[in-house]
Amino acid sequence: MPDARQHDARHARDLVLHGVDFSGSRSARRKIWAATLEPGSAASTANDVDHAGLVRRIAGSADDGRRHAWVIDAPFTLAAAQLDAHGVDRTWRATLGWLRSFDSPRDWRRACRKVSRKEPRRGCDLCAKTPLAPSNLRLFKQTWHCIVSVLGPLSEVAGVALMPMDAAARPDAPVAVAEACPSSTLRHLGWPHAGYKGPSDKNVAAREEILRRLERDEGIAVEPGAARRALEDAEGDALDSLILLSAARRFASTDHAALLAADGSRRSRGTSTSERPAPGTAGLRTGLVARLLYAALCMSRYTRGPIFPRAPGLPRPPRFSAWRGRSAVVLRAIGVCLLIAVAVRVDAVDFMREVRPILERSCVRCHAGGKRRGGLRIDTRETLLEGGKSGPAVVAGKAGESLLVRLISGDDPERVMPDEGERLGPEEIAVLRAWIDGGLEWPAGFTFGKASKAPVATSIAPRRPELPPAPGDSSLDNPIDRLLAPYFRDNGVEFPGPVDDRTFARRVFLDVIGLLPSPEEVDRFEKSDAPDARERLVRDLLGRRREYAEHWMTFWNDALRNAYRGTGFIDGGRKQLTGWLFAALYHNIPYDRFVRELIDPVDGSEGFVKGIIWRGTVNASQRKEMQAAQNVAQVFLGTNLKCASCHDSFVNDWKLADAYALASVFAEKPLELHRCNEPIGEVAAPAAPFAELGEIDAEAPREARMRRLAELLASRENGRLARTMVNRLWASFFGRGLVEPVDEMENEPWHRDLLDWLAADLADSGFDIKRTIELICTSRAYASSSVGEPAPGSADPVFRGPLVRRMTAEQFVDALGTLTGEWTRPSDALTKIDGRGQGGQLAAVRAVLESQGEDATPRPLRAVVAHDDQLQRALGRPNREQVVTRRDSVATTLQALELTNGDTLASILQAGARRWLEDAVLEDAVLDGDALDGSALDAGRDGNALLDAVFRLALARAPDDVERETLLAVIGSPPDTAGVEDLLWIVAMLPEFQLIR
C-alpha cells in the first residue's frame, strides 16, 4: 500500500482544476468564464463555451485518464420550502424534473410567483444571511440553466459526480462538480473580497492584489494573457473564475463523505427541516465546520443516493489522518462551506473604496451629473435622501426599508435597478445594505455631480485664509504645520514624528539641489547643536545657486518641452530655452516675471510659445498657436485645453471657442474655428481663459496681445497661477499634490486653506519660489517620517507625511557620479550648437555662470545638461515632445535590463571601481572640492574601510552586520576591481539608494 505522501504526490500530479463563473444569459458563450489549472503550469482562462459546450467540456474531461475538479458559481439546488409549495419531492432528481417541465427560466419564475410571491431561500442561504434566493429575479436564469442545461445532462454521465449529491454514490468518479462562490472563497481566505469589480484604478488594483495572492499564497500562477484579461474585465468574471480555482483545489482535497461520517454523531440532531436551524444545532452555529455541516445537511434531501451513509463501514479515506488537526479540518471544510452562496457584510464599509465604485458603475449614469431619471439625483447624500418621484431612495440606518435596496435586489416584481446594464451582484448588494445600515456614510464635500469646472471668478481669485493660532509647541509654528494641525486632528491622525538628521539631510539635499550629501556634510549637520540647524541647512542649499538651478532644470525642461535635440529643429521649427531658463533659475527671478517672459517672450525665451512645428500640414488642433494655448493652460493654469482644441471638451467645461480664443492671442491672422479638423465658419476673438481678469484688444498687434495676456495671467488677481505653482511644488516635495492630478486644478484640494494660504504667500512674497520651498522644507510636515507609496489605486486619501519617491533619471545618474566619480565629460556635442539650433546647452549654461563671475569649468557635469542616452531614457527622462509634469515612477523590465547589463552603467561602475581602488576618489568624487576623509585613503587596501566609505556616501549611514558580511564577500580579499564594481552595482540597485525616503 502506497504511503500517504506518495499518494498525495500522485494526487496532485494528475489533478486538473477548473473554475467556472457561470451565466444564465443567452449569449453565455461570452459570459461564461472557465479557468483551468493543469498540474505544474499556469492557470489559463477562456470564455468560449455556452451551456452545451460547458457540458461537453466537463463530460469530456472524464476521458483523459486524469482527475478533474470543477466548481461552478451557480445554485445547484432549490429551497425545500419552494419544492414543498409546488408539491415536488425533496430530492434533487425531482427538482431537476420540475425545472425541466418549464420551457424557459421565465416560465419557471412566473409559475413560482403564481403560487407565492415569497422567494424562499435555501437553508444555506439563510445560514449565511444572503439576500438572494435561487429563484430571485437576479439569479433565476442562472439557477435554471445551471440545473437544467448543465447539471441535468451531466447527471447522466457515468464518470461525473455532482457534489454533494453523488458524494457517496460515485466515490470514484474522476470528475467532480460542485457549487462554489468567489466572494465566499475570498472571505474564507481572508483576502479583500469587495471592491474588485469595476473599472476604477482602485478596482483594478484590488484585482491585481487578488491575482498576486493567488500566486503567492495559493501557488496558482496565472498566464500573462489570463492575468491581463482578469485585470481588464471590469465585471470581474474572468477573475472570479480564477478565484474559483482556489475553491476547486480545496474542494478537491476534501473527502466529504468521510468528513461528514466522522461527524456523524452530530448529524442525527435536528435536521428535520432544511429551512432554518433547528434548535438542536444551536451548538453548531458558530465556526466553519458547523456551517459546513449545516450547508451540506440542507441539501441532504436532494441526493440521488444517500449522501451520508449511516453505516460505519465507509472505506477509510486515504487522507483521513490529515484532517484530525483542527486547522486541517478548517481548510478542508472550506470546500463545502463555499456552497454557502453569499457573504453578508457586518464590518463597516468604506464609501470611497467600496460603495462609490458600485454607484458609479450602476447608478450615476441616470441619476447624477445633471441626469435625474425618475426625479432622483444621487449627487450628494442630501439629494439621495430627498429621493425622487417614488419617495426617499433610502432610509439611513434601515436597509430593509429602503426603496433602493428593494429595487436592486429584485424584490419588486415590477421594477429592478439598474434597468440598463449589468445587475448588481449579491456581494455588491451586501455592500450597499451594510452601507445604508451603517448610517449612509458620505465623505464631506464629495459629489457625483461634475465638480463645477466653469471658470468662475471665485475659483481663481486669490484667498488668504486665517492661520490657526500658533501652538504651544514651537517646533510646530511653521504656517504649514499650523494649517495641518487641525487637519490631522479632524482625521484622527497623530502629527507624524520627525525623521532623524541623516535621513533628513539626504532627503533635503536630493529635493532642493538634486545631489547626495557628502559624508562630511551629513556629519557636520548631525553634529550641529544649533536649534535652527535644519533651517540653516535649507537656506544653505537654496543659496547654492548653480546646483539649485541645475536640479530644477529637469523639472522645467519637462514642463516647457525644452529639449536640446528633438523633433521640429530639422526645419527651424523649434527653439531651445536653455540659456534663458538656466539664468532664470540661477537668479530665482520672480515667478510672475518668469511666466510673463515665457508668454510674451524676451530674448531666449521664445521657444515655449513657438512650440514644435513639423514640416508639412498638421491637424488644426495642433497648429502652433493652439500648442501655445494648450501649454500655457496646462503649465501655468493647471487645466486641460487639449480636448477643447478639437471640440467642446468632454472632460471639463472648456469649449472649442475658449481654446481658439486663447490660441488667437498668439496668431498672426484671425483664426477660423475648426471642429475635429473641419472649419465651421466662425472666427475667434482673442481672449484670456478667465474673462474676469480683463479683456484683450482684438485689434491690437500680436505682440501687444501677447503682452496683455502675460499681464492678465501673471496679475495678482489670477490666484490660479500661484495655486497651480505651489501645488506643483507641494507635489515635488511630498510626492502627491494638494490637488490631484496636478494638471486639473479644477479638482477639490484635500486642504483648501493650505493651498490658498501657500498661493497667497507666494504672491505676497513677490512670487519668490525659493521662499515657498523654504517654507515647505522647514515645516515639520516635510521633516516627517515618510510613507511608502501605496500600490496604484489604493492611495490613502489622508495625508500622513511625505511619500517615499523614486529618484529621477537625472538624480540617479548624478548620484552615480557622486558614488563613482564618473560624470559626463564635456564634448563638442554639448558645447557647440548645430545648424538646426540643437546642442550647445553646456555652452549656454556656462555663459550664464561666466557672466556671474563663477568659474564654470572644473565642476562635474550634471546629467540634466547631458544629452539623453539609453540609460536616462530607460529611467524615464522623457523625449519632451509633450508637456510632462510628473515622471512615470514605475519600475519596468526594460529599465531593469538597462540597469542590469546596459553598457552605460557598466562602464560607469567599472571606472568607479578602479577609482575607488586607486584612491583617486579624493580628487574627483565629491562636489565642491569637498573630499572624503582619510578613511578613503586606505579604502583600496582594506575592504572594511572601503565598504564604510561607500555606504556613507551612498546611503548616509554605516553598513550593518549582515550587509558587512555579505558585501565583504563580494568585494573579495584583497579587494579587486570586479569585486568593487559588484559592490557599487549592488548598492546602486538597493531600493534604499534609489528611493528618496
Next chain:
Amino acid sequence: MSHDRHVDRRTFLKTASVATLSALAAGAPRPVRSSDEESPARLEPTADTLVVLWMAGGMAHTETFDPKRHVPFEKGMDPEPVLSTFPSIPTAVDGIRFSEGLERLASVIDRGTLIRSYVAGDLGKILHSRHQYHWHTGYEPPQTVAAPHIGAVIARTLGKRDPAVPAFIDIGQRYEGNGEAEELKAFQTAGFLGSEYGPFRVPDPRSAVQSVRPPAGMTLDRFRERYRALRKLATRGVVGEHGSDYQRESLLRSLENAYRLLSSPAAKAFDLTLEPEESYKTYDTGPFGLGCLLTRRLVEAGARFIEVTTEYVPFLGWDTHDNGHTRLRDMKRLIDAPVAQLVLDLEERGLLDRTLIVLASEFSRDMMIEGRPEKKVPDQVFVPKTVDELKFYGMHRHFTGAASVLLFGGGVKKGFAYGRTADERPCKAIEHPVRIEDLHATIYRAMGISPRLAYEVEKRPFYVTRDGVGRPIDEVFA
C-alpha cells in the same frame, strides 16, 4: 535537464506575470469599452505573432511588387515615359508580376497576399520620419499625447507570448549619427502606454546576443552572485517608516525579470552564432538579412511583435534621391532571399499559419511626381528634361498615391492580389484604396484586436486606429 528547464520557466512565469500586472495596474492606461460593441478587445485571432519588415525610406512600387512599363536607360532619354527601370518577371501566381531582382519572393508569393493599393497619408510636405510616425502609430504628428507604436499597442493588449521573450522587439535601427534620430525616437516608443510596453531595441542584429548577456567581461557565475547578494540585502528592512512597500517590490520585481531574461534559455534565441553556416548563405545579405534570421529564431522562441528595418538613414537605403536604378538593384538583393527564406522557414516549422508577416514602406516613389497626383508638393529632387547620366535614371521623387504591401501567413489568403494601380503615370491606386487605419485594422483583426479598442489617457479614449474608424479588409483573409 528538461525538468530543470521546466521549473525555471515556471518560476519565471510567475514573476513575469506579476511584474506585468503591476505595470498594468500602475495608473497605466486602461482599455476603454466602446458602447456599441460588447467587448471590442476580443476577437478570434488568426495570428499570434506579427512581424513587420520595414522598407525604410520609400520603396518604389513600380520597381518592386507592382512593375509597369519598363523603359531601358539610354543617354538623352525623356524621363516622362519611364515607369519602371527594370523588366518584370513572372511569379508563382498568374496575374502577379514582380520586378526583376525579386525572383525568390516571386517564388513564394503563392503563400501570401499582395496589396497594391496602399495610399500613404496626406501630410503635406514630405518628411520621411513624419510619414513613418504616421504609419507606425496611425496618427499624424504632432499629437497632444504621446502616441504609441503599433508594437506597443500589441504588447500592451496581448502581452508576451512567451514570458521570457520581450513582447516588442525592434531590430536594425541605430540612432547614433542619424540626422533624424529624434524624429524616429518620437514614434519608436510606447508613448502614453508606459515604457513597460516600449521596444526592446536590437540596433544591430549581429550583436543581438549582447543585449541579453551579462555585461561584457562578466561571467554568468559572477552575474548570479551579485544578483543573489542584492536580493538578500534588498529584501531586508523597511523603505518607508510606514505605509506600503510597493515601490521596493516593484523595483525588485523588475530586476528579477531582467535577471531571468538574461539567465533564461530564451536568451539563446538572440544568439546568431548558434545558426549553422548554411543559414548565413541565404540570410546574410547584410544587417537586414541577419535581422530576418534573428526574427525567425525569435518567432520560434515565442516573440509577440518584431519589426526589422532596412534601417532609415536619410538619403540611404530605399531613400533614393539619385542613382535609383543602381541602388534598387542592391536593395532588392538585400531583401529578396532573406524575406523569402523567412517565409519558407516559418512554413517548414509550422509557424507561418499563426505568424503574420507585413512588408511595407512609408510611401512609394516616382520619377516625376512629388506627393500625390491631385495634390503635388514642392519637388525635393531635381529631374532633368533629358536623362544623360545613369544617376538620374530611377524613381527619385516621393510618391504618396500608391504603394505595395506584402502579407504572408497569419490567416491571409495565399496567392492573392488586392487593389489595382493605373498602368500609366500617375500610377496611383485606382481600385480599393487602403488607408493606414484600414491596414492597421486588418493587422489588428488578424491579431484579434478590434480597431475600436481604445485606451484612456487624460480621461479621454485614444483608439488604436485613428478615432476608431479603421475597417479591416475582409477580402484578404482566407
